[in-house]
Amino acid sequence: MSARLLADNAVQLTLNRLATTSERYCIRQDSLAPEASDACFSGPSSTSVVHSQAIANPSNTQRAVFTAWVLSDNTVQRLARLSLPGRTCSAAAYASLATAASTLPAVCVLTGTGTALKESVVLLELDKAPISTSNFLRYVNQSFYDQTVFHRFLKSSVNVVQGGGYVLNGSAYAVKPPTQTALALESTVSTGLSHTAGTIAMARTNEPDTATSQFFVNTTDNLGFDSTDLRNGYAVFGRFVHGLEGWAELLSSVSGGNEVTNPNPPVQLHWAYQIQ
Structure with a gap:
């Protein structure tokens, strides 16, 4: 079926x-x-x-x-x-794809705290960042991100929501082990993409080729994450064409300082599924 x-x-x-x-x-x-x-x-x-x-x-x-x-x-x-x-994307989400007029793959995401749900659609740069895009789609299509939680929120010189690697074990945050091998870094120099507001990128450790399932969303321009001759940077692989304001609202809804980890109440990623 x-x-x-x-x-x-x-x-x-x-x-x-x-x-x-x-x-x-x-x-x-x-x-x-x-x-x-x-x-x-x-x-x-x-x-x-x-x-x-x-x-x-x-x-x-x-x-x-x-x-x-x-x-x-x-x-x-x-x-x-x-x-x-149990809840599908709205007509507005599908209409955003028509407005974007692109054949690139797209994923609908439902996030929120409690009953305050936020819907968004990200268009994935398969042509420019095929390694990161294919990896993200594999995780999406195996429902890996369903019922995960966002664990890191940056609110200062950069504005970021990071998730894709944790679930709740009771009220405690627990690592969700990745199912795919680590990726080779697709630098923004080679892809031509940049960490502008509304983009999504792969999170990683301090080593360049270590990204797995975790990702982050740039709610403002964070050009300091771009690759240069002096820094590796982080791989951008998509841009939101619907619901970007919801990510900024998620970020502002988390109380705390400039960097908040494992917030309470948690901010959930209810599900993500491919719609194009």
Whole structure:
């Protein structure tokens, strides 16, 4: 079973299976087994894509589980289950891609503290920064960033929100180990990108080729992070085309000094998924 997340909390679910005329299919938003007489069941629409329907996603949950069922000889059996974000990107998020008029990959991100949710869309510079972009997309598409927390906030000469490497263990911050190997640094000299307001970049240690899953968002121009002959800098790999103001609001919502780590209450990254 596959899914395509649509605007405004809808999801298009497709069950891929070799069709037989004696089978009927049903996709439900919960895990309860339907009755054989349930009106949900319908016949195959073709020999390969046998069932496709749009279902509203519940916006009050972080994850939603969808289940596919088959009815054959009056017997109901479960075929597949699929877990998806319980809230999808808005029509405005998708419209931002049309305005950007780009075929570059894009990721929708939902962040927030408590119930104060912020939506944003980042366009990824696959052509200019292919190593960093491909790495970020691998993490996104394995749902690595879902239910992580932002652990570092800089608010002085530079303004940064950093995350991608921690989760909550109870109320304590715990490292989420990366699943990919460290990256070769794509310097801004070679990519032509710069740490301007609204860009996203790979975080790393003091060594240049150590970036893994962590990233940071520049809420203002932070050109001191650019690469030069005297410093390695950090790899920029995308820019926000929707919801940048939400990142500045996240930064200002965290109380403390010029550098805040592991804030309480935590600021969460609820989910990130690719929409283009």
